[in-house]
Amino acid sequence: MPTIGRPRAEVVLTDDERVELVRLTKRARVNRALAFRARIVLACIEAADTAVEHRLRTTKTTVAKWRSQFVQRRLEGLYDEPRVGAPRTITDAHVEAIIVKTLETTPPGETHWSRRSMAKVAGVSHTMVGRIWRTFRLQPHRTESFNLSPDPQLVEKIRDVVGLYVAPPANAVVFSVDEKSQIQALQRAQPILPMDARRQLDLPAC
Secondary structure, three states, X not given: OOOOOOOOOOOOOXXXXXHHHHHHHOOOOOOHHHHHHHHHHHHHOOOOHHHHHHHHOOOHHHXXXXXXXXXXXXXXXXXXXXXXXXXXXXXXXXXXXXXXXHHHOOOOOOOOOOHHHHHHHHOOOHHHHHHHHHHOOOOOOOOOOOOOOOOOOHHHHHHHXXXXXHXXXXXXXXXXXXXXXXXXXXXXXXXXXXXXXXHHOOOOOO
């Protein structure tokens, strides 16, 4: 005789809840855990827990937990419970707004946000901004993009350089020279001082 367990709670969404869940799934860089929970709830509408488990590469226990949390408490059930300690001075929405602004905008006339410029705009302390950036591993001063040169003769120059490696001239050697990282070849601000006689002769000091 089959064992009858607790019936599975069905997920039924309102239009507003669906829009909010989809919005949360697109904020994986802001809150990865919350985005993953939103994807679980959306997947549970059309599939059983086992199918959702395999699709999202998680466990059936995790799927059942967040499906149940959503059914009982709706969108609030996807957020972490408040921890014991001092009350928070900044909301999740405020944190998300700071991270989105960090990732998707730049301050006027600047290439990236600093802690103090972001703190001034967000209305929080610069230490709070630094704590948020460290938590989500954000480094606005570092870019991970490829910039193509606007030089109109770029293609011709690349062909010349590549040609030297593919078919170097006879009796010639091709060298590649690059600028050393973090060092600029600037003119010295102070003249070079001559070495004194004691150092030239490598004599010990008296």
